[in-house]
Amino acid sequence: MQISVTVNGAVHTNDVEPRVLLTDYLRRILGLTGTHMGCDTTSCGVCTVLLDGTPVKSCTVFAVQANGRSITTVEGLRQDGALSAVQRGFKQEHGLQCGFCTPAMMLVGTALLERNPDPSEDDVRWAISGNLCRCTGYMNIIKAIQWAANERRTAEGLPEQRTVSLDQPQEVTA
């Protein structure tokens, strides 16, 4: 079946079997290996990509379902030739260790900041709750996304983020 998919701004036309998963299409046919496969049951989220700007788990989407639509993978996160605020935030706040969940986490973080430029700790926890991480315990991922939110707000001349520091001994409401 012939499909035409816009991936990171470039249009790709391919003949694929209807059963091919979007993850496999991206990884094996397009060679975009930044999207990972972790559980093949929609549970771990390391295969997350943005489909028309919305995070989806690409192990549970057929490639043919992406026909005519637009996909962003980690390879498309750079902006104007430089790392995006979210990418820089993950390095700055030590939001990754083995790096396997990182592309998905950054895509979810990017989508979150598009709809909520000033997320609270709970906002971030909820947004990334479909994505597992075995290394970090999530705290530094939350800090990374909030760091990026601040960067973006500063770039736009908005005030500093309202969110309190995670280092304060404050009880979790989650």
Place this chain on the structure above:
Amino acid sequence: MTTTAEPPSLSTPESIGGIGHSRRRVEDDRFVQGAGHYVDDIVLPGMLYMAILRAPMAHAKIVSIDTTEAAALPGVVAVVTGDLLAQHKLAWMPTLSGDTEAVLATDKVRFQGQEVAAVVAEDPYVAWDALDLIDVTYEQLTPVVTPQQALAPGAPLIRDDKEGQTDNRCYSWESGDKAATDAAFAQADVVVSLDTHYPRSHPSPLETCGCVADVNPATGQATIYMTSQAPHVHRTLFAIVAGLPEQNIRIVSPDIGGGFGNKVPIYPGYVVATAASLLIGRPVKWVETRTENLISTGFARDYHMHGELALTRDGKMLGLRVNMVSDNGAFMADAQPTKFRAGLFHIVTGSYDLPAAHVVTEGAYTNKAPGGVAYRCSFRVTEASYLIERLVQNAAYELGIDPAELRLRNFIKPEQFPYTSATGFVYDSGNYGVGLQKALDTVGYDELRNEQQRARADGRLIGIGIASFTEVVGAGNHKDFDIAGIKMFDSAELRVHPTGKAILKLGVKSQGQGHETTFAQIVANELGIPAGDITVQEGDTDNTPYGLGTYASRSTPVGGAATAVIARKLRDKAKLVAAHLLEAAPEDLDWEPGRFHVRGAPDRSVTIQDVAFAAYTNPPEGVEAGLEGVHYYDPPNMTYPFGSYVVVVEIDPQTGQWHVRRMVALDDCGVRINPMIVEGQIHGGLTEGYAMSSMQFITFDEDGNCIGSNFMDYLIPTAWETPRFELLETVTPSPHHPIGAKGIGESATVGSPAAYVNAVIDALAHLGVRNIDMPVTPARVWAALQAVSSGSGRG
């Protein structure tokens, strides 16, 4: 060794970035761009894909395997069975703990999920299709699902393949002094006992296991890209298993998506893919699914433990007695030093000055997945730490002494180090009381106890759990520690180039620990070369010195020590070159980070970069040219990180749901090379401790079917459940480690489960509850509450 509340002052400026700097990670640049290079990202010309057919039942005789239809499917290149492997003497392989394991089953299957056949095809989807076309006839045998069943008289023999094996015992081993312990118990006023099961858990790194095997039929050269925490040991085992000349085998462990012990063993899939590549003459990729990872690769724990602690009425600990039975599954396929059959479980005396202890352990084969890997743990320290910390907490209730106070009274005192424990460990350094007190002060312990009392009066359930753990990490020395006979040293090769830039090559292998960043900092600290000028390489056996790999928190204690020592050796040589350049005697030179100067004349100096250049362009007479070297470090002792964790929980009495209000974690891992990375490691470990205590476990039905074979049944905490952590530190350097570091990767996984569980038990202690086995699910808490309210006694 003195303990400090704050880290020592920095010995290098940020421009050099030595020890103590929270340097941002160099590996992140590729990871945040999706340019990490994991095994499944590797594509080679002509590469084929392999899928494995697995046993649908736990214990069954294989009557026949018909592969005709599968082999005929278009796109299928080969179907591999155990009989085919047996023709090449590859149907069985040795494990890293001296047992044997089936590669593909030939006689019978011994656990659900065992490897039975493999299909190699042009396309992975076709390989999976073909598995459905293999027809296996089984004759079901009685499954043996628990170690109690396995060790009962008359139990079906699981390992009938092993000559001389007449029952399901896989080892028995003891430690300590029985007579002294019996005498201590005879004097005791109080004996507290606890039976608890540390349940079967699975490390489940988000990247599953896999390989790309590329055997070149023309040259006989085998390159195997593999998810390996120990590539050098794996190369040697491959040479032994496959009979290939070791110089023709190259194991490459690329970026690894988490390991946690799961990627220490050699799995049948690696061997089958290599054999298939050898026979077919094309590269073969095998990457397991999550279900395959959970049902067949190295699980962890599954220790059935009985502990007894003897005390005087006023709370002096006299002795400890432990009986433990481990469920090892169908093959003993963990990695274990030959000398210690239950790993380092005998560190079970923990942080306490216990004059007598006796530990008896026994392992059983069962019809369950093989392994028993140390999941983020140094050879079973996790189970030991859990047992003693649970026992101590229960002893406090029995004696009516506050649990913190009981610990403070019995800690090994700072002046007792080095301390020889009743089971034979020599603790290098520690200062337990200061750490616990700091954690208690931070959490506001006394006020919390008051709040707990008030809450109880209102029918609310608040609990405060403590765990004051001591780990033993960083194996060897070589006399006591080996893996499959290979002594546990580790190595570092440092090459300082003429322009003053350097490459460091290591025998260990990061799976996310940040070695490329931290090991460069060690060199920067010793040689004054900026960390950014030092590249760290590891994982490629053709390109790195031999080492035992990364697990058991051994990279910093052993590989880090090797790095510091080789850097110091090169600095000694650099001094000779510097003396030559400065026309001074070497003994008249002083070192400051990055520079030698003539004593008393700081202007007469040369930089390390000048010296490096001269080492190649202008070496002094009688000194070998170059500035390169390799060191193999054999540690004089293990290191003993420690800490105190305090958890505050509140339980909903209606549902049994518990919620972590505070998690205060004080860790002392000696000198911290990169505090940011250390804290990241602690966060991860505290999360895995929370996971094991609250939700993570692999269980089986009575037929040996694995319940927990995917992430919908095997629960891993998300960001929503995971508590927020508050970290504290003290610094008590290891006296025998070149930079005073101890290792931190596993402390929090080792120490925290008992803290979480103790907190839940503490909330229920006034009702008489003394134990709920992990995972402490809401259902189990609710059941314990029901039991006490219906008057049926202790849970």
